[in-house]
Amino acid sequence: MLLVGASGAGKSTVLHAIAGLLDPEAAAEHEGDVLVDGRPAAIARDRIGMLFQDPEASLVMSRTGDDVAFGLENAGVPREQIWPRVDAALRAVGFRHGLDRPTSALSGGEQQRLALAGALARRPSVLLLDEPTANLDPDGTTLVLDAVRRGVETSGTTLVMVEHRVDRAIDLVDRVVVVEPGGGVVEDGPPSKVFGRQADALTAAGVWVPSRWTGNTADGSARPITTLHHHSADAPPTGSVAEPTPNQPRLRASGVSRTYPGAPAAALQPADLTLHAGEAVCVTGANGSGKSTLAMILAGLTRPDTGGAFLTDDARRPLHRWRARRLCRRIGTVFQDPEHQFVAASVADELMIGPRRAGMDPAQAERRRTELLERLRLQHLAGANPYTLSGGEKRRLSVATALATAPDVLILDEPTFGQDAQTWAELLRLCARLRDDGTALFAVTHDLEFAAALADRRVAMHDGTITAPTAAHAEIPGRTT
Amino acid sequence: MLAANAVGVRTRGPLAGRNPVAKLGAAFLPAVVLLASVDPVSSGLILATAVLSVPAWGLRWRDVARRGWPLALAVGTIAIGNAVFTGRKGGTVLVDAGPLLLTSESVVAGGTAGMRLAAIAVPGVLAVLTIDPVDLADSLAAHLRVSPRFAYGSLAALRLAPLLATEWEILGRARRARGLQAGGNPVAAVRLFGGRLFALLVGAVRRGSQLAAAMDARGFDSRGPRTCARSTHFTRADTTLLLGSGVLTATAVVLAVATGQWSAVL
Numbered sequence: 001m002l003l004v005g006a007s008g009a010g011k012s013t014v015l016h017a018i019a020g021l022l023d024p025e026a027a028a029e030h031e032g033d034v035l036v037d038g039r040p041a042a043i044a045r046d047r048i049g050m051l052f053q054d055p056e057a058s059l060v061m062s063r064t065g066d067d068v069a070f071g072l073e074n075a076g077v078p079r080e081q082i083w084p085r086v087d088a089a090l091r092a093v094g095f096r097h098g099l100d101r102p103t104s105a106l107s108g109g110e111q112q113r114l115a116l117a118g119a120l121a122r123r124p125s126v127l128l129l130d131e132p133t134a135n136l137d138p139d140g141t142t143l144v145l146d147a148v149r150r151g152v153e154t155s156g157t158t159l160v161m162v163e164h165r166v167d168r169a170i171d172l173v174d175r176v177v178v179v180e181p182g183g184g185v186v187e188d189g190p191p192s193k194v195f196g197r198q199a200d201a202l203t204a205a206g207v208w209v210p211s212r213w214t215g216n217t218a219d220g221s222a223r224p225i226t227t228l229h230h231h232s233a234d235a236p237p238t239g240s241v242a243e244p245t246p247n248q249p250r251l252r253a254s255g256v257s258r259t260y261p262g263a264p265a266a267a268l269q270p271a272d273l274t275l276h277a278g279e280a281v282c283v284t285g286a287n288g289s290g291k292s293t294l295a296m297i298l299a300g301l302t303r304p305d306t307g308g309a310f311l312t313d314d315a316r317r318p319l320h321r322w323r324a325r326r327l328c329r330r331i332g333t334v335f336q337d338p339e340h341q342f343v344a345a346s347v348a349d350e351l352m353i354g355p356r357r358a359g360m361d362p363a364q365a366e367r368r369r370t371e372l373l374e375r376l377r378l379q380h381l382a383g384a385n386p387y388t389l390s391g392g393e394k395r396r397l398s399v400a401t402a403l404a405t406a407p408d409v410l411i412l413d414e415p416t417f418g419q420d421a422q423t424w425a426e427l428l429r430l431c432a433r434l435r436d437d438g439t440a441l442f443a444v445t446h447d448l449e450f451a452a453a454l455a456d457r458r459v460a461m462h463d464g465t466i467t468a469p470t471a472a473h474a475e476i477p478g479r480t481t
Numbered sequence: 482m483l484a485a486n487a488v489g490v491r492t493r494g495p496l497a498g499r500n501p502v503a504k505l506g507a508a509f510l511p512a513v514v515l516l517a518s519v520d521p522v523s524s525g526l527i528l529a530t531a532v533l534s535v536p537a538w539g540l541r542w543r544d545v546a547r548r549g550w551p552l553a554l555a556v557g558t559i560a561i562g563n564a565v566f567t568g569r570k571g572g573t574v575l576v577d578a579g580p581l582l583l584t585s586e587s588v589v590a591g592g593t594a595g596m597r598l599a600a601i602a603v604p605g606v607l608a609v610l611t612i613d614p615v616d617l618a619d620s621l622a623a624h625l626r627v628s629p630r631f632a633y634g635s636l637a638a639l640r641l642a643p644l645l646a647t648e649w650e651i652l653g654r655a656r657r658a659r660g661l662q663a664g665g666n667p668v669a670a671v672r673l674f675g676g677r678l679f680a681l682l683v684g685a686v687r688r689g690s691q692l693a694a695a696m697d698a699r700g701f702d703s704r705g706p707r708t709c710a711r712s713t714h715f716t717r718a719d720t721t722l723l724l725g726s727g728v729l730t731a732t733a734v735v736l737a738v739a740t741g742q743w744s745a746v747l
Contacts, residue, residue, distance in 0.1 A: 021694050050698040056644060057688050058695035060637045066615060069710035070633075071699035082710045104643070118699060301654040328660030339684070340655040343676055357660030387683070401659065 002169055002191070003162050005179040006206030007392045007420040011162040014179065015128045017041065018160065019050045037125055046075055049119030049157075050128040053418075054135055055111035064090075064106070064114055065099025071122045089121035090114075092154070093147035108287045109140025113147045120151045127152060129161035133168070134418050137286045137446045141168060148172060164418070166208045178207065206422035248312075250440040251275040251319075251331075251409050255307030256297045258290075267293045269464045270306060275409060280431065280441040282451035285461035291444040292336075292413055294461070298442055299333040299411040311409075329358040332402030336414040338394040341401055342386040347378055350386055350397060354405040365404070372400045375430070392423035399430065410434060412443040416450050428453055492539030492611050496722065501608075501617040502624050503719035507726035508604035514730050515601050520742040521593045523733035524600035530729055531603040538611045548610065552602050556595045564591025614639055619713045629707050637692055641685070648684050652677045 003011050016022050017034050020041035036044035052058045061067040068086040077085070086099070093113045103111060112132055119127060129148065133141040145168055152159050152172070163169040176194040178187035187194045195202070195213035203209050257270040268290040275281060275298070283291045296302035298309050300319025308318030311330060319327065335341050344350040351372060355365035373379045376396040381389060386397055395415070402410060415431075416424050431454055435441050445451055451458060460467050496504070511527045535542050546553070564587050572585035618636045621627040656662065656677060663670035696702075737743040 016694075019698050021697060045697070045700055045703060048698065050695075052691065052695055052698075054688075054691065057641075057691040059640070060633070060692070060696055060699075062615060062640060066710065070696075070701075073708050073710055074700035074703055076703075076706045076708050079708055079710060079712065082708070086710075104640075115695075122699065296654060299658060301657055323664065324657045324662030325660045328658060331658075333655075333658035335651070335655050335658075337651075340651055340680070341659060342680075343656065343659060343661060354660050405660070 001158070001160050001175040001177060002166070002173040003160060003177050003179065004166065004202070004207050006181060006422065008390050009179045009181045011179060012130055015050070015130050015160065015162060018126065019048050019128055020045050021050075046122065047125045048128065049122055049124035049126070051112065051115055051119055051130065051132045053131045055108060055115050058115050059103045059111060059118075062102055062104070063099065064095070064097060064101045064103055067103055067114060068118045068121050071118050075122060085121050086117075089117040092120055092151045093117045094143075094150060107140060108136050109143040112136065112140065112144045116144065116147050116151060120155070120157075123155070124157060126158045126160065129159070129163065131162050131164060131418070133163065133165055135287075138448065139286055141165060145169065145172065164208055164420075166210045170210045170212075178202065180205070203421055206420040208421050247279070248277045249274050250277045251298060251309060251311055253294075253298055253307065253309040256294070256304040256309060257306045258293050258297065258302065258304050266290075266464050268297070268304075271466050273298070273459070273466070275440040275442055277408070277440055278435055278438045279456050280435045280443065280454050281457045281459060282443045282445055282455035283459045283461060284445060284448065284451055285467075289461040290464040291461050293464075294466075295333075295411050295413055295442060295444045298409075299331055300327050301333065325357045325359065328354050328407070329360075329405050330407055331409045331411065332405065332407035334399050334402045334410070334412040334415055336417055338398035339387065341398045342394075345385060346383050347386055347389075347397055348373075348382040350401055351404045354401060358405045360405065368404060368406060372403060376400050376426075392419055395419055395423060395427070399427070403434075408438070409440045409442070412441070412445075414445055414447075415443060416445065416447045424450070494537050494539030494611075495718075496534065496537040496607075497539035497611045498718075499722050500620050500624070500713065500715050500719040501612045502620045503715065503722050504608040504612060505605075507722050508608040510723075510726045511604060511730045511733070512601045514734060515597055516746070518734075518737065518743050518745055519593055519597055520737050520744050521589075521596060522737040522740050522742045524593070524597040526733045526736060527729065528596055528600035528603060531600070531607060535607065538607050540607065540610060545606070545610070549603075549606055552599070552606060555602075556599045559598050560591045560595030562591070563594040564588050567591065615711070616713065619709055619711055620715075623709065623713045624715055630701070633701070634696075637696060638689065641688060641692065644688065645681065645685055649677070649681055652680050 003014060005011050013022070018036065018041055020034070020036075020043070022030075034041040036047050039047075041048070059067050060070050065083075065086055068089055069082050072082045072085060090099075093116050095110070095113055095117055097106070097110070103114065106114065112135075116132070127148075132148075133144055136144065148159070148161075149172055151157075159172065161169060161173070170191055174190060176187070176189065176191045177185055178194060178198070180186045187198060191210070192213075195209055199209045199213040203214065251274070253271065253273045255270045255272065256268065257266055258268045259266040267288075271294060273281075273294070283294065285291050293302065297304045297320070300309065300322055303320040304318075308320070310316075310318055319331070342350060344353055348369065351369040352365060355368065356362075360368075373382060376399065378393065378396060378400065381393060381397075386394065389397060399412075399415070410431075412431075415427055419427065428450060431441055431443070435454075435456075441454075443451070443454070499507075515524055515527065532542075535545055564583060565581065567587045567590040569586045569590050570582055570584045572587075572589075574582070574584050575588065576583040614636055618632040622629045622632045656673060661673055663673050734743070
C-alpha cells in the first residue's frame with residue numbers, strides 16, 4: 001500500500017501510529033486504536049518492521065552483522081538461531097559485504113539496505129517505509145526499492161510506504177490511500193482507480209502523481225511544469241537586478257581540489273568550472289562523488305587545498321578568503337537542511353540579518369524583505385519562529401534568506417530534497433526566474449527531473465572528478481535560445 | 482573524524498584479547514592506590530610496568546605517544562607547576578630568578594607529581610585504546626549486570642558522535658554564508674559560538690530521538706528477556722590479569738613503604 005498526501009497531511013504520523021511509536025501522553029489529543037494482528041500496536045511491536053528516512057540515524061551498531069542481530073536480541077531469540085536469521089535477511093536484501101564491515105563505511109543506499117535487513121530479520125507481518133529513499137542518489141534508490149521487492153515478495157508481509165518517488169514505488173503496491181491535511185483518508189483504492197480519476201486534482205493539492213497517469217512528458221517525469229528555459233513568458237524581469245549581458249562569466253574556479261583530513265581519497269580532484277550570468281548549472285552524481293564539496297568551494301565556504309574560486313570582478317582574492325559580510329552580498333547559499341541556516345527568532349528577522357551584515361541600506365533591505373515574503377508566500381508567517389514552520393515553508397524561507405542580499409550567484413545543495421509537488425514547482429519557477437534575471441545558479445541535485453527542467457548546462461561527477469559536462473541543449477527538445 | 486579516533490579498536494596481543502571488564506579493573510586498581518600516596522617508588526614501578534607492557538596490548542609505543550599527547554601535556558604542566566610552587570625548596574639551588582626559585586628538592590617533587598599522574602592515567606589509556614565499544618557494552622551487560630538499555634543505548638549514542646562533528650562544520654559554513662563570522666571580535670565570537678552550539682544541540686536532540694524511535698521500532702523497549710548475539714566470556718586469563726594487577730600494586734606499596742618513600746596524601 002502506498003500512502004500519499006501533501007506535505008503536512010499526516011503520512012508519517014500514520015506510520016508511527018501503526019508502529020506503536022506514538023506516545024499518547026505526549027499528544028494533546030489522541031483517539032482511536034491501531035490493531036496489528038488483532039492486538040494494539042504498542043504491544044504488537046514485534047510484528048512490525050520500520051524503515052526511516054535517514055539511515056545514519058537508524059543504524060545502532062558499528063558492524064553490519066551486529067546491527068541486523070540487534071532486533072533479534074531484543075526479541076530474545078536464542079543465539080544459535082540469530083546468526084542464520086541474520087545471514088538469511090542479508091541475502092534477502094542482496095547485501096554483498098561481510099558481517100564485520102563497519103556500518104560507517106557503507107554508502108547511503110547500502111546503509112538503508114542494511115536497515116531493511118534489520119527489519120526483515122524480525123519477520124514482521126507489517127513493514128513500514130517512511131520515505132526510505134529521500135537521502136539517496138538514483139542508484140541507491142534502485143538498490144533499496146529492489147531490496148524491498150525481494151524482501152516482501154517471498155514473505156507475505158504487508159507493506160505500507162510513504163514515498164515521494166512515486167514512479168519508482170508504484171510497481172511495489174496494489175493499493176493507494178490518499179490523506180489530506182485535516183481531512184483524513186479521502187481516497188482508497190487500486191492505483192489505476194485513485195490516480196486515474198484524480199490525477200489533476202491530486203497534483204494541484206501537492207501530491208506526487210506517477211507519470212503514467214499524468215502522461216505529460218516522454219522521459220517519464222510527471223511535473224506540473226516540465227521545462228523552464230531561458231526567458232519563459234511568465235518571468236518578466238523584475239528590475240531589481242540589472243539586465244545581464246548574456247554569457248558573461250561571473251564566477252570562475254580553477255584547479256580547485258580538496259581532501260578531507262584522514263580520508264583515503266580526495267573528495268574533489270583538481271577541477272575547473274565557470275559560471276555565467278543568467279545561467280543555471282546542475283550537478284548530478286552519486287553520494288560522495290564530490291558535488292557538495294565543489295559547491296561549498298564555489299560558495300567560498302570551504303577552503304580548497306589547491307586553486308581557488310574567484311568572482312570575475314575580483315580576480316585577486318579567492319572567495320574562501322573573503323570576509324563573511326562581503327561574501328554574503330555576492331553569493332547566496334541554500335543548504336540541504338534548511339534548519340542549518342536559521343539564526344534568528346522570527347521569519348522577518350531572519351531576512352534582515354544578511355542585509356544588515358552586508359551593510360545594505362535599511363530601507364532597501366526592508367523593501368526586499370517585503371518582496372521576498374510575498375514572492376515566497378511567507379507573509380502570514382513573518383512573526384513565526386523558523387523552527388516551527390512546515391518542511392515546505394522552511395525550504396522557502398531558507399531560499400529567501402539566501403536571496404535577501406540580492407546576490408548575483410546562488411548555490412543550492414539539494415534544494416528539492418523532501419519537498420511536495422507544489423513546493424517543487426514553486427522552487428523550479430523561482431530558480432528559472434532568478435536565472436532569467438541574470439543570477440548565476442549552481443544546483444547540486446539527485447533530482448534528475450529538476451535538473452532536466454532547469455539546467456542550461458549539466459555537469460556529472462564521479463569519484464571526485466567532473467566526468468561529463470554536457471550542454472542541456474541537446475537533451476531537451478524545443479528549448480528556445 | 483576526530484571522535485571516531487577517540488574510541489578503541491580490536492588489536493592483537495596477549496593483553497589485547499582480554500575481557501574489557503578485566504582490562505578496566507586491572508587499570509583501575511593501581512590508580513586507586515596511587516591516589517593515596519605521592520612517592521617516586523610506587524608510581525615509578527607501575528608506570529614502568531605499564532610502558533613495558535605496551536606491545537602486549539597489541540599497540541606500538543609510537544602510536545601510544547602520538548595519541549596520548551594531551552596526557553603528556555598534562556603531565557608536563559603538573560610537573561613544572563609542582564616544581565615551581567612546591568613548599569619544599571631545600572637542596573642545591575638550580576635556578577634563582579627573583580620569584581622563580583628551583584632547587585634540587587623542588588625538581589624532584591615536580592617530577593614525582595608528574596610521574597604519579599602518568600602512572601594513574603597510562604594503564605587506563607592502554608585499556609581504553611584496545612577496548613572495542615561493542616565488546617565493552619556486551620561484557621558490562623553480561624558480567625557487571627549493567628542494564629542493557631543503558632549499555633546499548635550509550636553505544637548507539639557513541640555512533641552519533643562523528644555525525645555531530647560533521648554537523649558542527651556545516652553549521653559554521655551556514656553561518657558564514659549568512660554573513661555571520663566573528664572576524665577578530667571576541668564578543669561576536671562568543672555570541673556566534675553560543676548560537677552554533679545551540680543549533681548543534683537542537684540537531685543532536687532531534688537525531689537522538691530519531692535513533693531512539695528506530696531502536697524501539699526494533700523492539701529495544703520490549704520488556705521480555707533479551708539475548709546477546711555475541712558470546713562474552715570471563716576466562717582464567719582475565720582472572721590472571723586482575724590478579725597480576727593486584728600483585729603489582731601490592732609490590733609497589735610494599736617497596737615504597739620499605740624504602741621509606743611512602744607519603745600518604747590523606
